[in-house]
């Protein structure tokens with residue numbers, strides 16, 4: 035099988051770093067990895083993770099998903115501009131009451147999470163069409179399938195990603211181009227740290243007392259519990275992403291965390307939307323103790339299984 039060139043965005047940390055390093059260290063040497071980041075000053079952790087593969091099966095290049103010129107320069111620097119697999123991973127998070135978030139901050143988030151993807155796809159798609167081959171792999175989220183309290187804008191950006199890919203996939207298929215949305219649940223990365231750091235500092239004076247209380251006293255502690263109980267490592271997500279890339283017939287969607295499947299299944303079980311709506315409401319506001327206890331049991335089971 036010929037070596038495939040895989041371009042990954044957002045490789046300074048987390049999932050992007052893990053995907054790039056895992057692909058570069060592939061025992062069968064099936065990939066040439068172009069690991070990109072917007073700030074090359076942050077290349078240290080990736081260089082360390084890449085080890086011997088650095089400058090052999092992995093090269094590091096600058097790419098800012100919010101800048102068309104930067105994307106063009108990066109793609110133009112590749113032999114024949116060839117990208118066989120695009121892993122669009124760069125993304126940012128945002129949590130909190132809507133009233134406390136500025137429209138500018140929301141636009142910035144969409145500029146990275148949604149328009150970043152659109153810019154990248156616009157740049158690689160014409161060449162993929164011409165070659166009649168390619169694979170567009172997009173780091174979405176379970177929040178691209180099911181919205182979550184206080185994640186309104188982030189979730190909306192991932193819904194946009196899902197709608198974009200679902201629409202594009204049909205046209206792409208005509209040109210033998212595959213499309214895959216990878217949908218992780220919580221993953222322990224810088225993403226989580228940055229999100230909680232900004233949440234702790236958030237000025238909640240823009241919202242009413244009850245909303246501020248729900249966010250601080252209910253949502254944040256729960257969300258942290260969920261991260262400790264149900265999260266995956268970036269390496270686990272990377273392993274599954276590689277499986278998707280090497281699959282003979284890659285799926286349009288791949289959820290990485292089985293625990294989240296019932297949550298997304300609720301939506302398909304009831305087209306009126308009432309079932310997931312009432313389930314989430316009860317889980318958060320009525321049966322919070324049961325929910326908390328369930329998370330405790332899951333944590334225990336994971337510890338016993340030697341996972342944590």
Ligand SMILES: NC(=O)c1ccc[n+]([C@@H]2O[C@H](COP(=O)([O-])OP(=O)(O)OC[C@H]3O[C@@H](n4cnc5c(N)ncnc54)[C@H](OP(=O)(O)O)[C@@H]3O)[C@@H](O)[C@H]2O)c1
Pocket residue numbers: 043044045046047048049050071072073076097098099100123124125126127146150173174175176217218219220221222223224225226268
């Ligand atoms: N962690 C989770 O729980 C989770 C769950 C589901 C989905 N995801 C998705 O997974 C993806 C990766 O997130 P992560 O968890 O690995 O978070 P992370 O560790 O914070 O990594 C995000 C990466 O995106 C980069 N990035 C941000 N804006 C960029 C831009 N304009 N151009 C290029 N790169 C940019 C960051 O670079 P800098 O270092 O320069 O900021 C960083 O390399 C995101 O799309 C996220 O939405 C994460």
